[in-house]
Amino acid sequence: MIDGEVLENIRRHIEVINDTSGLNFQLLCAGEPGISAVKVAKTMFSGPIYACAALVGRNDNLSAEKVGMYGESLVLYATKLGLGTCWVAGTYDANSISPKVEEGEKVWSVITLGYATEKTPLRQKMIRAGIRKSDRRLEQFLESETAYEELPAWVQKGIEAILLGPSAVNRQPVNIVYSDGNVCARLRRTDYELVYVDLGIAKKQFMAAACDQGVDGTFEWGDGGRFIQLVGNLE
Numbered sequence: 406m407i408d409g410e411v412l413e414n415i416r417r418h419i420e421v422i423n424d425t426s427g428l429n430f431q432l433l434c435a436g437e438p439g440i441s442a443v444k445v446a447k448t449m450f451s452g453p454i455y456a457c458a459a460l461v462g463r464n465d466n467l468s469a470e471k472v473g474m475y476g477e478s479l480v481l482y483a484t485k486l487g488l489g490t491c492w493v494a495g496t497y498d499a500n501s502i503s504p505k506v507e508e509g510e511k512v513w514s515v516i517t518l519g520y521a522t523e524k525t526p527l528r529q530k531m532i533r534a535g536i537r538k539s540d541r542r543l544e545q546f547l548e549s550e551t552a553y554e555e556l557p558a559w560v561q562k563g564i565e566a567i568l569l570g571p572s573a574v575n576r577q578p579v580n581i582v583y584s585d586g587n588v589c590a591r592l593r594r595t596d597y598e599l600v601y602v603d604l605g606i607a608k609k610q611f612m613a614a615a616c617d618q619g620v621d622g623t624f625e626w627g628d629g630g631r632f633i634q635l636v637g638n639l640e
């Protein structure tokens with residue numbers, strides 16, 4: 406089971422997210438030990454899932470992007486608390502959870518919360534390696550006249566973090582446009598339902614990595630949204 410204090414921290418983090426964003430994220434916990442909070446396809450998980458967050462929000466592109474941005478913020482926070490997480494939008498039983506969904510809203514995805522087994526079982530290892538085979542090369546994420554190696558370190562690290570981060574079925578749809586010291590996040594494809602969720606996730610991954618490099622900033626919402634620095638210099 407997950408420690409009560411850890412769960413309380415997650416609950417508070419979700420409250421702040423909802424107050425800030427207008428989203429309707431909800432923490433769902435398993436009732437008893439050995440029982441999962443959500444039923445997921447066995448191919449991807451081993452062991453019980455103690456809790457999950459249901460990512461509920463309105464059914465439009467901006468809400469989808471916010472689901473990605475704030476969902477990934479929850480993932481990074483949970484990871485810091487020592488939990489294992491996974492985005493699951495498709496391969497779970499929707500009837501096994503009952504979050505409150507208002508009119509005009511939908512459950513975009515769930516994020517599972519628990520502890521990963523010490524060793525990844527062979528089956529899951531092989532499935533993951535198969536999915537990650539479609540990884541793009543770092544240079545393929547960049548649209549710029551500047552070569553990847555010539556970029557400032559914070560932009561390189563930001564792109565690396567997008568590559569390492571999750572996207573739905575590993576489609577990796579977000580490119581980084583770099584020109585005259587400015588950064589934008591651009592969708593190179595928009596042909597699937599979760600593409601704006603993936604845009605929000607990629608922006609959050611970039612922001613977290615840039616921040617680690619001492620460049621604190623945030624993206625404007627939307628496809629092509631610019632990275633706005635809050636403090637520090639570009640170079």
Ligand SMILES: Cc1cc2nc3c(=O)[nH]c(=O)nc-3n(C[C@H](O)[C@H](O)[C@H](O)COP(=O)(O)O)c2cc1C
Nearest residue numbers: 449492493494495496536571572573574575599602
């Ligand atoms: C929005 C979103 C939805 C996802 N839905 C599922 C899903 O339904 N089932 C699943 O097993 N994995 C799902 N994933 C996990 C991705 O397949 C996985 O994160 C990606 O392929 C990269 O693998 P990694 O995160 O293990 O490195 C989802 C990821 C995202 C970002």
